Amino acid sequence: MTKQIFLKLTAFSIIAFTLTSCDSNSTATKTASTNNNPFEAQVDSILGLMTLDEKIGQLNLPVSGDITTGLGTSSDVGKKIQDGLVGGMFNIKSVEKIRAVQKIAVEESRLKIPLLFGMDVIHGYETTFPIPLGLSSTWDMELIEKTARMAATEASADGINWTFSPMVDISRDPRWGRVSEGNGEDPYLGSRIAEAMVRGYQQDDLSENNTLMACVKHFALYGASEAGRDYNTVDMSKIRMYNEYLEPYKAAIDAGVGSVMASFNEIDGIPATGNKWLLTDLLRDDWGFDGFVVTDYTGIYEMMAHGVGNEEEVVAQSLNAGIDMDMAGDSPVASAAFVKSLKGALDKGMVKIEDIDIAVKRMLTAKYQLGLFDDPYRYLDSDRAKNEVFTDENRAFARKVGAESTVLLKNENNLLPLKKEGTIALIGPLGNNAVNMAGTWSVATNQEKSNPFLAGLKTVVGDKANVLYAKGSNLDYDLELEQKATMFGKTIPRDGRTDKQLLDEALSIANKADVIVAAIGESAEFSGESSSRTEIGIPQVQKDLLNALLKTGKPVVLVLFTGRPLELVEEHENVPAILNVWFPGSEAGLAISDVLFGDVNPSGKLTATFPRSVGQIPIFYNHKNTGRPLMNEEGKFEKFRSNYIDERNEPLYAFGYGLSYTTFDYSNLNLNTATIGMDGSVEVSVDVTNSGDYDGKEVVQLYIRDVVGSVTRPLKELKGFQKVEIKKGDTKTVSFKITVEDLKFYNSDLDFVAEPGKFHVFMGTDSNTKMMKEFELTK
Numbered sequence: 001m002t003k004q005i006f007l008k009l010t011a012f013s014i015i016a017f018t019l020t021s022c023d024s025n026s027t028a029t030k031t032a033s034t035n036n037n038p039f040e041a042q043v044d045s046i047l048g049l050m051t052l053d054e055k056i057g058q059l060n061l062p063v064s065g066d067i068t069t070g071l072g073t074s075s076d077v078g079k080k081i082q083d084g085l086v087g088g089m090f091n092i093k094s095v096e097k098i099r100a101v102q103k104i105a106v107e108e109s110r111l112k113i114p115l116l117f118g119m120d121v122i123h124g125y126e127t128t129f130p131i132p133l134g135l136s137s138t139w140d141m142e143l144i145e146k147t148a149r150m151a152a153t154e155a156s157a158d159g160i161n162w163t164f165s166p167m168v169d170i171s172r173d174p175r176w177g178r179v180s181e182g183n184g185e186d187p188y189l190g191s192r193i194a195e196a197m198v199r200g201y202q203q204d205d206l207s208e209n210n211t212l213m214a215c216v217k218h219f220a221l222y223g224a225s226e227a228g229r230d231y232n233t234v235d236m237s238k239i240r241m242y243n244e245y246l247e248p249y250k251a252a253i254d255a256g257v258g259s260v261m262a263s264f265n266e267i268d269g270i271p272a273t274g275n276k277w278l279l280t281d282l283l284r285d286d287w288g289f290d291g292f293v294v295t296d297y298t299g300i301y302e303m304m305a306h307g308v309g310n311e312e313e314v315v316a317q318s319l320n321a322g323i324d325m326d327m328a329g330d331s332p333v334a335s336a337a338f339v340k341s342l343k344g345a346l347d348k349g350m351v352k353i354e355d356i357d358i359a360v361k362r363m364l365t366a367k368y369q370l371g372l373f374d375d376p377y378r379y380l381d382s383d384r385a386k387n388e389v390f391t392d393e394n395r396a397f398a399r400k401v402g403a404e405s406t407v408l409l410k411n412e413n414n415l416l417p418l419k420k421e422g423t424i425a426l427i428g429p430l431g432n433n434a435v436n437m438a439g440t441w442s443v444a445t446n447q448e449k450s451n452p453f454l455a456g457l458k459t460v461v462g463d464k465a466n467v468l469y470a471k472g473s474n475l476d477y478d479l480e481l482e483q484k485a486t487m488f489g490k491t492i493p494r495d496g497r498t499d500k501q502l503l504d505e506a507l508s509i510a511n512k513a514d515v516i517v518a519a520i521g522e523s524a525e526f527s528g529e530s531s532s533r534t535e536i537g538i539p540q541v542q543k544d545l546l547n548a549l550l551k552t553g554k555p556v557v558l559v560l561f562t563g564r565p566l567e568l569v570e571e572h573e574n575v576p577a578i579l580n581v582w583f584p585g586s587e588a589g590l591a592i593s594d595v596l597f598g599d600v601n602p603s604g605k606l607t608a609t610f611p612r613s614v615g616q617i618p619i620f621y622n623h624k625n626t627g628r629p630l631m632n633e634e635g636k637f638e639k640f641r642s643n644y645i646d647e648r649n650e651p652l653y654a655f656g657y658g659l660s661y662t663t664f665d666y667s668n669l670n671l672n673t674a675t676i677g678m679d680g681s682v683e684v685s686v687d688v689t690n691s692g693d694y695d696g697k698e699v700v701q702l703y704i705r706d707v708v709g710s711v712t713r714p715l716k717e718l719k720g721f722q723k724v725e726i727k728k729g730d731t732k733t734v735s736f737k738i739t740v741e742d743l744k745f746y747n748s749d750l751d752f753v754a755e756p757g758k759f760h761v762f763m764g765t766d767s768n769t770k771m772m773k774e775f776e777l778t779k
Contacts (some may be wrong), residue, residue: 456589
């Protein structure tokens with residue numbers, strides 16, 4: 001169908017509504033208006049032509065089966081589209097496939113309503129960037145926004161117009177596998193990243209064919225699941241929600257995100273998918289969100305397992321709570337879904353047709369915003385797909401981002417950067433594996449095209465050094481566990497040799513080398529959805545390999561692959577240099593090697609605390625004091641104080657921590673005033689000197705403490721940061737402005753207030769900084 005014919009059909013539909021309605025139950029003229037909706041007249045006109053089945057169809061989001069993401073796949077999707085029973089599809093890839101499906105919708109269905117096409121475009125499309133936890137470690141909002149912009153350009157060139165990103169769940173528990181998919185533990189930093197991602201995906205005009213509608217997830221509190229176990233219960237006070245967990249979601253809403261995804265967990269005893277306080281009172285009434293809300297995969301059906309009702313009851317509860325679209329509800333495993341049970345719930349008076357109409361209006365409005373009613377094929381340009389996906393330019397940027405996300409955790413005696421000379425032994429199960437380099441939730445990535453560490457290393461050293469390689473060990477001694485951690489084609493094949501044979505080969509290679517690079521850690525799917533762990537150390541077989549390499553007496557660099565903070569006390573004590581590379585993306589090998597040899601000076605900083613022991617979890621920097629705080633700074637045990645009898649209180653690596661090949665000295669912390677009023681502000685500045693031997697980038701971090709409050713306040717809260725580049729020997733003055741807005745918090749009445757009193761301002765290289773000045777807020 002040509003664009004002109006489609007426009008005529010749409011115009012006919014609008015005119016037809018003024019004469020008749022195909023649904024005797026239609027109350028389109030009575031439905032609530034979407035705030036400032038410029039498409040309201042067109043939406044109402046189409047709504048008036050729809051049968052009840054077609055309305056419910058617009059709320060149905062089946063999975064294509066092209067990419068597996070959940071427990072089941074749909075069948076007979078084409079016939080359902082033809083009958084107007086589908087509103088969108090997700091995880092179908094390529095212009096050709098999407099065009100064929102869209103053609104059914106706009107040429108063969110009765111009302112010719114176009115489909116949405118969504119995908120888990122999480123940290124890039126085919127050009128894949130570091131996992132989100134790694135991206136957050138760049139602390140570079142411009143760079144992060146550009147990754148989302150590039151992902152939107154690639155995905156939209158391949159027919160996608162909606163992404164299930166950004167994921168902004170705050171988490172303080174690294175046992176939870178999906179910590180890899182978020183931005184760490186801090187609500188302020190998480191909010192800035194949420195804004196950057198939404199801007200990158202959506203830009204200023206969603207009807208442009210190189211943008212994606214973003215979907216902030218998982219609303220809400222998903223990262224606080226008990227025991228770090230995925231999909232588990234979340235139970236916390238409202239004051240904690242508002243002050244520590246909700247801010248990044250609201251930042252995405254304020255940035256104009258087009259859609260919201262409900263979370264799997266319960267809140268106040270009610271699953272988020274059916275929680276009216278969450279999805280209507282808070283999201284729409286308090287925050288003013290006027291986009292649409294989609295469930296997570298089979299989220300409505302799963303409410304039954306929570307124990308809140310039967311099929312029709314949970315369907316009714318979710319619609320009445322504020323759900324607009326049902327993801328994978330027509331999956332064979334989902335007996336409770338809009339397409340299966342909403343009509344029965346309506347017949348029994350459990351839902352109102354007006355509320356169904358409101359949900360349909362939101363879905364139609366989104367399609368107008370994306371320009372799909374103007375041209376349903378606007379995202380289906382074969383030339384763009386050929387010329388804008390996985391380009392050399394995009395891959396070069398991914399290489400840069402991978403290097404920028406790297407965090408140097410230890411560098412004893414300046415072992416790093418390595419010199420491009422002599423013989424280098426690369427040893428470890430992740431040293432020559434392409435398919436794990438992009439990490440978890442990289443569904444569009446052609447994993448085989450990713451650049452493995454060995455290839456990148458050889459490219460960067462060229463003919464200046466000799467590179468030897470040995471696998472050294474399997475991922476884990478336990479084959480069954482290894483298989484769980486290498487799903488979705490991200491295998492690390494066992495080659496039939498025994499553990500001893502692998503180790504012997506590695507030691508033989510190591511003894512021929514001048515320096516050993518150990519590529520060990522987690523595999524891509526050791527973290528991610530449904531990859532919770534009770535122990536978060538490096539797998540024992542790899543620890544045994546590392547210890548054997550250390551015993552050779554050769555210098556050892558640990559290149560650590562991980563999707564979460566790990567327990568690394570033994571490694572920190574024994575390994576001279578540790579480079580945390582997360583999962584760097586499709587250009588991993590080159591990015592890692594750029595940092596390893598000093599072509600890029602590492603500047604990443606942790607956004608999640610690394611514990612000393614799993615028993616410290618949950619652990620995070622912005623905790624509160626107790627009535628009996630530990631008084632010494634050496635971590636010594638004190639009876640009747642808040643501490644452990646068998647472990648120190650502080651973490652191994654603090655929030656904001658990260659070393660450089662150079663050194664940065666802080667001096668002259670200055671506040672321009674000691675007192676401000678309720679309409680005032682304070683200027684804060686500090687001098688940062690690069691006193692080392694390399695040019696470098698430093699993330700200058702500003703924290704505050706509200707010393708006395710009507711409710712207890714955290715010991716420190718991040719309120720500003722700047723990533724600055726400083727040449728060796730140079731000094732830069734870095735300045736911040738603190739306003740009263742930065743001093744506000746939610747009190748016991750959930751009022752957002754700033755209270756008069758003293759405030760401490762901290763500036764430094766990480767959250768452990770002791771450099772402090774004080775000012776007072778007066779009435």
